[in-house]
Amino acid sequence: MKIVEQALINSLNIKDSEIFEWVKRAFLSKTNSILPHKISITFDDRTKFYNTMPTVMPEISSAGVKIVSRYPERHPSIQGHILLYELQNGLPLAMLDATWITAKRTGAVAYLAMKTFVKNDYETIAVMGLGQTGQAFLDMLMIDNDNFFKHIKLLEHKGQAKKQKEYLLQQGFKNITICSTYEEIIKDSDVVVSAITFTDKVIGKDEWFKEGVLVIPIHTRGFQNCDLFFDRVFADDTEHVEDFKYFDKFKYFSEFDKVLKGEDIGRSNDKERILSYNIGIALHDIYIARMVYNKLQE
DSSP, X not given: OEEEOHHHHHTTOOOHHHHHHHHHHXXXXXXXXXXXXXXXXEXXXXXXXXXXXXXXXXXXXXXXXXXXXXXXXXXXXXXXXXXXXXXXXXXXXXXXXXXXXXXXXHHXXXXXXXXXXXXXXXXXXXXXXXXHHHHHHHHHHTTSGGGGGSEEEEEOSTTHHHHHHHHHHHHTOOEEEEESSHHHXXXXXXXXXXXXXXXXXXXXXXXXXXXXXXXXXXXOTTXXXXXXXXXXXXXXXXXXXXXXXXXXXXXXXXXXXXXXXXXXXXXXXTTXXXXXXXXXXXXXXXXXXXXXHHHXXX
């Protein structure tokens, strides 16, 4: 069994555009995969957790389990490992560091959600939570040249926004604003992406969310009020959100993969407020782990 550290994965120089295609293919394989509900253990006033996420994916002859943890004082705060198996014979193939895979696949899924549900002629993309996951989402924006001319808003926290602004300007982005409050970053934004890993409060007032806005709460917290008045809600998997307090009050709900396969409608007009809960499912982790393993074999 191979032990695959992050440095070895980095040496493969995998392009963000390739990761983006992998997460899309993983979604499209969901119907033919086995995806049990993840087991989540939280402690220390819910500031820390261990999640265990198993899956079986016949389309790539793989099975596996991801274990991911969060410790706020650790850097990065979210880390994990993936055990990958060959489905045909059950033999273990590799144990992979999941830190890079988790950040990249989460950023790619958030960007796929943006491309799927955003309104026509969107102009402003707001991002809060600028750690590894937020960085991964911003990197995904560079796949499409049009995004370099969008207005990017960044929420300041511990000097992260200033560093990100410098980085994005170096990459060729033209219009970047640093915001100091939730109100400033949410108001007038067409897309709001939150990669904040913990909050015990509602982040934005109802009236701050404009018509046509798309909100992508990567770690789900802080947008419970949106559950009650947004026009459409989507998620990676029903079991991951059906225990939400207001799940039975969603105006409309469907799973992300059904929209990608054309079985359901995503956005029907540019006035709908849409919420896309992209919590992350093991399909993405195991799919990318197998692709990484295959590249190493090559």
